[in-house]
Structures are given as C-alpha cells and as structure tokens.
Amino acid sequence: MSEVDINKEFSKREAELNKVMKVCESKLKKAPSGRLKVRNYKGKSYYYVSGGGADSRLKYLRNSEYDKAKQLAQRDYDARTLDAVNRELSAIHSYQKKMPAKTYEQTYDALNPGRKVLITPHFLPDSEFVKGWLEEPYEPYEIEPGVAKHYTDLGEEVRSKSEVMIANALMKAGIPYKYECPLFLGDVKVHPDFTILKMPSRKVVYWEHLGRLDDPGYVERNLLKKIDEYEESGIFLGDGLIITRETAATPLNIKKVMRIIDHYLM
Known part of the structure; x- marks a missing residue:
C-alpha cells in the first residue's frame, strides 16, 4: 500500500454512508406499519402480519397480498441498514478524533535527510x-x-x-x-x-x-x-x-x- 490518506478514505466512506442513510430515511417515512412474521414449512415461506402494539394477532397474507409482505420486509431491512450506517458513522467519527496527526507511513518523510540515509524505512513515501x-x-x-x-x-x-x-x-x-x-x-x-x-x-x-x-x-x-x-x-x-x-x-x-x-x- 502507498502513502495512505486516511482522512480522504474516511471522507469517501462517509459520503457513501450518508447517501444510503438519506435513501433509507426517505423510504422509512413512507413505510407501512405492522409486524411481519415469516414461517418456513417444507421449503416454502408463509407470511403473516400483526398490527403491532397490543394487537398481536397474526393474519395470514394470501398471494394477492404479497406486496404487503414485500413492503414490510423492505421497511425492516431499511431500518437495520440505517442502524448499521449510523453505527459505522459513529465509529468513523470516533476514530477520526483519536487519529494522530501523522501515520507511520509519514514518519520517514519527516526525518532529516542526514538521518534518512542511515536507516531502512518500513515504508517509502x-x-x-x-x-x-x-x-x-x-x-x-x-x-x-x-x-x-x-x-x-x-x-x-x-x-x-x-x-x-x-x-x-x-x-x-x-x-x-x-x-x-x-x-x-x-x-x-x-x-x-x-x-x-x-x-x-x-x-x-x-x-x-x-x-x-x-x-x-x-x-x-x-x-x-x-x-x-x-x-x-x-x-x-x-x-x-x-x-x-x-x-x-x-x-x-x-x-x-x-x-x-x-x-x-x-
């Protein structure tokens, strides 16, 4: 690996994560309510939905109601994705605060020329x-x-x-x-x-x-x-x-x- 600009790499990752976050947040605002339950039997999946909260009764979704299952599954996936994005952004911000001003790759470059000729660097600029x-x-x-x-x-x-x-x-x-x-x-x-x-x-x-x-x-x-x-x-x-x-x-x-x-x- 070459001389690494960690902040630049983090910025690229943050931009990607923020883009995903906006998409998820926008979709979640329009997502339906309810709780999806998936049961597998003999290699086939069956879908049920409950109203959530006090209403815990499960209603079987027929084939004609397949779109309802898709919407709820997508909502749950988007919510998990958003949580993962926020956790990663938090980790990046925490790392950036603790990151030293210079990485080990930059140590050699900062040395006096007379000292450089005396050593074998771990990483060449x-x-x-x-x-x-x-x-x-x-x-x-x-x-x-x-x-x-x-x-x-x-x-x-x-x-x-x-x-x-x-x-x-x-x-x-x-x-x-x-x-x-x-x-x-x-x-x-x-x-x-x-x-x-x-x-x-x-x-x-x-x-x-x-x-x-x-x-x-x-x-x-x-x-x-x-x-x-x-x-x-x-x-x-x-x-x-x-x-x-x-x-x-x-x-x-x-x-x-x-x-x-x-x-x-x-």
Missing part, C-alpha cells in the same frame, strides 16, 4: 518509491534499423505516432511508465508497450497498443496469442492489462487515450 521504480535498469526491445523514427516529449524513441500519443498522455497525467520493459509470462519473454505504475496503489499495469488490426497475421500473433499468455500468467484484461487498437480506417485518438487513463489509471 510515494515520491521515493516511484523514483526507485523508474531508476530500475532494464533493456528495452531494440527498434529495428530503417523503422520510421518517432519521439515522445521526453525524447524516448517509440515505434508509432500512437505510442507517442499514449506516452505523452501518461507523462502529462503524471503517471510513471516504462517503454518496452521486458516481462516474463511463464517462460515467454515479452516487451509490453508500456509498463505502468498505478499510484497510489503501487500496482503494475501493462498497456499494449495493437496498431495493425487490418493484418490477420498480426491479429493472430498479437491479439489472440498475447492475451492468452497474459491471462495464463494471472494478468487479465481490464485489470492488470489495458489494450488499445486501431486500423487504418479507425486510428487511435487522444480522446480515447484520455478516457482509458481516467478510467483505469487515475
């Missing part, structure tokens, strides 16, 4: 983790002579204009990446177009761009076979693997690239 990840040496896949040269804004040579687009979009979004960093899928060595470090989760995600889907041989080699190899190694499309594609008639565009970045990487 995001900035240092990203720096270390980017500085890990690797040999990218060699670009063959005679291939048209394309360069990103960082001066990296890539294989296509579409890869320039993806690399520049990642860079502008502040997302760390490596171009064609080798990866072993079982015994097979591959070079994903982009190896991405998703922050703050520190999850590694691979982005493959398939640029010649007009070519059946390319599709067989780079789409069908490659996805199978990723999945056999536990890397699944839409989770640890992103794939973009294009043909001569439908080239990749920056709007699509940004939608993918916003959805999967932000």
Whole structure:
C-alpha cells in the first residue's frame, strides 16, 4: 500500500454512508406499519402480519397480498441498514478524533535527510518509491534499423505516432511508465508497450497498443496469442492489462487515450 490518506478514505466512506442513510430515511417515512412474521414449512415461506402494539394477532397474507409482505420486509431491512450506517458513522467519527496527526507511513518523510540515509524505512513515501521504480535498469526491445523514427516529449524513441500519443498522455497525467520493459509470462519473454505504475496503489499495469488490426497475421500473433499468455500468467484484461487498437480506417485518438487513463489509471 502507498502513502495512505486516511482522512480522504474516511471522507469517501462517509459520503457513501450518508447517501444510503438519506435513501433509507426517505423510504422509512413512507413505510407501512405492522409486524411481519415469516414461517418456513417444507421449503416454502408463509407470511403473516400483526398490527403491532397490543394487537398481536397474526393474519395470514394470501398471494394477492404479497406486496404487503414485500413492503414490510423492505421497511425492516431499511431500518437495520440505517442502524448499521449510523453505527459505522459513529465509529468513523470516533476514530477520526483519536487519529494522530501523522501515520507511520509519514514518519520517514519527516526525518532529516542526514538521518534518512542511515536507516531502512518500513515504508517509502510515494515520491521515493516511484523514483526507485523508474531508476530500475532494464533493456528495452531494440527498434529495428530503417523503422520510421518517432519521439515522445521526453525524447524516448517509440515505434508509432500512437505510442507517442499514449506516452505523452501518461507523462502529462503524471503517471510513471516504462517503454518496452521486458516481462516474463511463464517462460515467454515479452516487451509490453508500456509498463505502468498505478499510484497510489503501487500496482503494475501493462498497456499494449495493437496498431495493425487490418493484418490477420498480426491479429493472430498479437491479439489472440498475447492475451492468452497474459491471462495464463494471472494478468487479465481490464485489470492488470489495458489494450488499445486501431486500423487504418479507425486510428487511435487522444480522446480515447484520455478516457482509458481516467478510467483505469487515475
């Protein structure tokens, strides 16, 4: 886990809980009175209702009165949900009051630089983790002579204009990446177009761009076979693997690239 902003996580949870609370409160205001009793016999459920209070007599609900049972069951469920929401909100508020100003993850970041070099931290700040990840040496896949040269804004040579687009979009979004960093899928060595470090989760995600889907041989080699190899190694499309594609008639565009970045990487 990366440097944790606990207050931010709590705020997200509070917003979700408050939304559920409003829905439950609104539904409970319109809910009918009475007490629902459910009896199970030989795998079938039978529903009874009483007036509540002094009137404890049970009335059997026929099939034509099924909606009454649904309304009472929903009311009871909403009431229990509301109680659970309030208990969780109370616990969050109590925890926030007792939460120290700094978490253990932030202890290292607050140290004097001269002290930092003397210790091995239990948790690296995001900035240092990203720096270390980017500085890990690797040999990218060699670009063959005679291939048209394309360069990103960082001066990296890539294989296509579409890869320039993806690399520049990642860079502008502040997302760390490596171009064609080798990866072993079982015994097979591959070079994903982009190896991405998703922050703050520190999850590694691979982005493959398939640029010649007009070519059946390319599709067989780079789409069908490659996805199978990723999945056999536990890397699944839409989770640890992103794939973009294009043909001569439908080239990749920056709007699509940004939608993918916003959805999967932000």
